[in-house]
Amino acid sequence: MSEQVLTSAAAERGPLAMEAISVSKDFRIGRGEILHAVRDVSFNLYRGAVVALVGESGSGKSTAARLLAGQERLTSGTIRLDGKPAKVSNRRDFRRYKSEVQLVFQDPFASLNPVHTVRYHLERPVKLHQKAANVSQEVVALLEQVRLTPAKHFLPKYPHELSGGQRQRVSFARALAARPRVLLADEPVSMLDVSIRLEMLSLLDDLRQRFRLAMLYITHDIASARYFADEILVMYAGQIVERGPAEELTQHPAHPYTQLLVASAPDPDNLGSALRGSARRARGSQAARGSLKAESAAKQGCPFSFRCPFADDRCRRDDPALIQLSPTRAAACWRLDIAAPEVLSGLPGGGGATTS
């Protein structure tokens, strides 16, 4: 992947908090087979800014989050926190790292312990990470920060007594209890009702501003990333295939995979031509559906080539690197001139971008 430093769209937001530099993770999946879950992924998280990692299930986005959280050993690459390489090798280092970097999980039904109260869930991290604090005061403050008020009412409750949204608020509070600088949110709203999602995202947004959190927002819903994130990274088969400012990327997707994601999002405004009653759609889906065996297809060439309508021999032979399209945008595709001519022509200096 390109050596040049990618200027993040979020750069002006605040100081650099975390850097992932050419991070890779391989899993052995028996019989000498290796799954490249994350390959050569680089990005920066800035204080007070949100970077969204968007991709379908199995694209490696959750593995990337676990790597950043220090819960998975890197196969290669470096993660830096405040300019210093992250150390998680022993318990003490790991704990210190954890008090800076916290992870919020997708499923609030599974990530809270059913036999413990809300109070227990929050007291533990407060005691662990904030030695001198007045614990019960701090716990109440945490609940108020995630708008679970009155706090007294919620402290003695068990997870099963809470709604999905309330549970997820508790897990936000638990993550904040360590007073982290970096919050990694792994699909924080996808298990919740659509009507609640928005409220939860605005809560996260509020927390980001209040604590100047550097946030990684992992999702498969590119529409929510448009609203919530400053920069979007699109991940496919462990690689970043496109990156750019949220609004620009969603409105003018360059990579064919991003275009597929954008087209797959529910689009109520597109009533006539959409799902309802068009045989054309059903036939076309055969082409795009392909197989999800990303790992097997990715052995050679562009990992998306076998699903891509624009793929040619070169795509099936060589894996494209991220090509810088503008100071803030990049895409890994050989055929951008066919796939997204308007993106190339619309960007300054886009003419020569097809060669890297």
Add this chain to the structure above:
Amino acid sequence: MSADRATPRETRRAIDRATHRAVRTASDPAASPSTGPGPDPVLDIRDLSVVYRTPAGDVRAVDRVNLALGAGEVVGLAGESGSGKSTLVYGACRLLRAPALVTQGSVTYRGRRVQQPAELLKMRPDELQRLRWREIAIVFQSAMNALNPVLRVRDQLLDVIHAHLKMPRSEARERAGSLLDLVGIPRSRLRSYPHELSGGMRQRVMIAMALATEPEIVIMDEPTTALDVVVQRDILAQIVELKERLGFSILFITHDLSLLLELADRIAVMYAGQLLEVGTADEIHHEPSHPYTKGLLNSFPSLRGPRRELAGIPGSPPDLHNPSPGCPFVPRCAHATDACTEVDMLLLPVATSGDPEHVTACPFVLPDAPAPRAAAAGTPASGASGPGELRTAGELGS
């Protein structure tokens, strides 16, 4: 997502022939959306109430709901978790057990294969057994839990076939294979266990299972909730395609109104056990009348069009233990007045709508009344941004 290549058309035809059913929609691919269920709906739920008996008193999970499903129609039932949407449908199919109790109402089924209208709530167990799955099949929410983890896909499909159809073994095996063809899964997967399949494939197996008996009605309870958007889109497209080919009716339960706007012919919005608004997808989208519908419409971020302020719906659903009189949405409603808690809300035609089937439970807010935010973001103007590249993307994703 499956590893299927183009499904053999012959097998599809074979399935159609086997049931002596003409490919009804071959001549009419558009499957014109009707404004109402028609005079003789396949499923007619009338005045249905379901309570959960608890020590603390009855919880009115479904409160006097009327809903009809026309032949070949897709009706969407939208609501938040706990709104009673699943209870309504399961109650109508008599799938609930204690402490749930159907306290009143009637559910009439009129299928092409039954002689006269059948009253589900009065059926004997053996009659019910014949009706279930043969006439009304269900795609359950989480395929992960609904499939038996220790049985191969083939055995689970055969189970359904043997339980509901009289068929020699060899024919049943062939049918299991052709069902997988139908949903675009390679036949080699018959030998797979559920854990060997991706989430999308599992959901397809569930759909295949529901279609095994050529049912008249397929109830889909959040069939795509656990899936990511690309797979979801794919499965929905497949459901629509199958529906057009096989001519069943769909009752689609989901919390995601944006899906229904694209998929359904008619949409019923449910809240706290009551229907608050019923109308065609178009009416719900462009002329929502109830404040709750407007709130739902404004809760999902849109990819197209200009970025707009999203408001969502503040607050949380009411406690059904102690329902307050009047409209259940009052505590969360921006337009609520004192009058809202005094009158019982009835579904009445929307005054400004030309369609008498477009009904709302809120008599106070008209579609064009200034809502807290612009609910009808689907005006032609919003479709204007960047149509060029989205069109290519549309081709891609279809």
